[in-house]
Each structure stands twice: as structure tokens, then as C-alpha cells.
Amino acid sequence: MNIIILGQQGSGKGTQAELLAKKYGLDHFDAGHALRQISLLDTPLGKEVNEIVMVKKELVPSRLLKEVLHIRLNDLGREQGMVFDGVPRNLEQAIYFQEALREFGRKIDQVIFVNISKEESLKRIGKRFSCEKCKEAVALTGNGKKLVCSKCGGKLVQRSDDTKEGVEKRLSIFEAETMPVIEYFKKERLVSKINGEQSKEKVFEELLKKLNA
């Protein structure tokens, strides 16, 4: 089983990917996390990724993403299912992705699109903080919570581009670049669209229904 989960900023796709990975024992491939891990390595690839992602803060080229995916695929047994969280982000990445999977005798079985409105996205991102140290993202709920990371105790900060303008910009990039990926997989009848504006439990329930259908 190889599943892609896509969704707008704040759609909760990462949480759904995590729940899905846990339920079916899938490997959770979070590209951002994988790239940060690679960037720490003292190898030519690690240095290159570090330069692009951490220093220049640019979008990693598809060829590097493919290399990172290759490393992961190499580490996994062929029967090990995977869930891809938030990638591929654009059509070029989608092509590289499928190429890499094919080389390992895999194919995408389903694409889950967790959809939320622009208003919901803006509302949720406004409450989102992430850890300065391990970069883990958390949503603040209620008052009086201490602003420390539940995983490593690091300081929680709001991303500097989590402003209304920043979110709007990322939403328009999603519309322009990631929606074509969804359209592309739609032609292969692989896409299931899910209403992301429910509790995470309800979203997961709907996801499982669509997955088993």
C-alpha cells in the first residue's frame, strides 16, 4: 500500500498521515523531515541539501527529493507500505516520484486530498506554532499552555511567514502547483477528496471509509 496525502496549509494532512501510518504499520514519509535529517549528514548529498534547505531556504529540486526518496526506499523492504505526507507538491515532483517508485516495483495506490477552505486555513495557521529546536509543528489549544515543545522541550515560535499574506501566498502556490498534481492523479482515478473541516477523528473515519471503498 502506497498512499499520498495532500492538502492545504492547516488541513491536518500530517496528523492524518501519522494516524494512517500507525493503523496500518506504514512508513510515514514526511519530505520536510526527511530533508532535514539528510541535511545533518556529513555526505555530499547532506551538504547540498543543507545549503539549499537550511541556508538558502529554497524549495529542494525534484532530483534531490528523488535521491532522498531513493535512500528511504532502499532502507525499506519491498512489502513495507508507505504514506507520503504533502509530497509531491508539483507536477515535476510527481513525475520524479513515480519514477523512483517504479524503480522499486511500487506504485501509488491512492491519493487522499484533505480539503479545507481558505478561511479555515487562515484561521488554523494563525494558531499554529512550531518548535525552534526540532521543528515539530503544534497547534495551540486553549489558554495557559506552556510554550514548550511536547517532544523535546524546545521553545515554540510562530513561523515568520505565518502571516495572513504568507498563508495566502502559500495557498495560491498550492492552487497553482499542487492542484495540478491532484488533477493528474484524478485522471488515473486515484483521488479521494475528504472534508478536512471536521475533528481529526471524523476526518480519519472518512479517510478509512474512502480507503476501503
Ligand SMILES: [Zn+2]
Ligand atoms: Zn521540539
